[in-house]
Amino acid sequence: NAGVIQTPRHKVTGKGQEATLWCEPISGHSAVFWYRQTIVQGLEFLTYFRNQAPIDDSGMPKERFSAQMPNQSHSTLKIQSTQPQDSAVYLCASSLGGGVYEQYFGPGTRLTVL
């Protein structure tokens, strides 16, 4: 069991560029969650999918951020026109079901926007 896989581990973009972050959930897990971690805001929920369907995106910034789960083996978080304030560690987690099951986190992608 490889755990949740996130790629890349580090990404540096220039202001205004696009960034796409990838997540591969644990095999057999049907729910995928995205969180963001910064020193100032701490750990914040962004969005989650269950059986590939979007369930709750209440934490997603309304502009420039989007997430997809095209198949059960991966999810992507896309940030358009990146801004310095988007710099953070983006964490993906998966759980066995979409109810209250234990969530297992990946190592995160550190995004730095210059």
Add this chain to the structure above:
Amino acid sequence: QQQVRQSPQSLTVWEGETAILNCSYEDSTFNYFPWYQQFPGEGPALLISISSVSDKKEDGRFTIFFNKREKKLSLHITDSQPGDSATYFCAASAQGGSAKLIFGEGTKLTVSS
């Protein structure tokens, strides 16, 4: 509005002592409370969790005490080891609602030998 609060922000204990990390919450619909351990450069790792139907959960050196009436819980780490030095996050979720986790600010634990 911070729905989950942790204290202290940082804590230092000697090897072998018991570390006590505190957590409180506001939303009475929260009924699932996991604790995560995070080392620098890594993602949070699930350590132990409790549901609101229990008042205590034990796993080795780690024990959660839960007081539903006061909306408070605590994580006790007995016989603390230098390898326990990490940041610990309390989180909360509401079964039946969104499965998203609401995290506290974290407590940075340092165990000195």
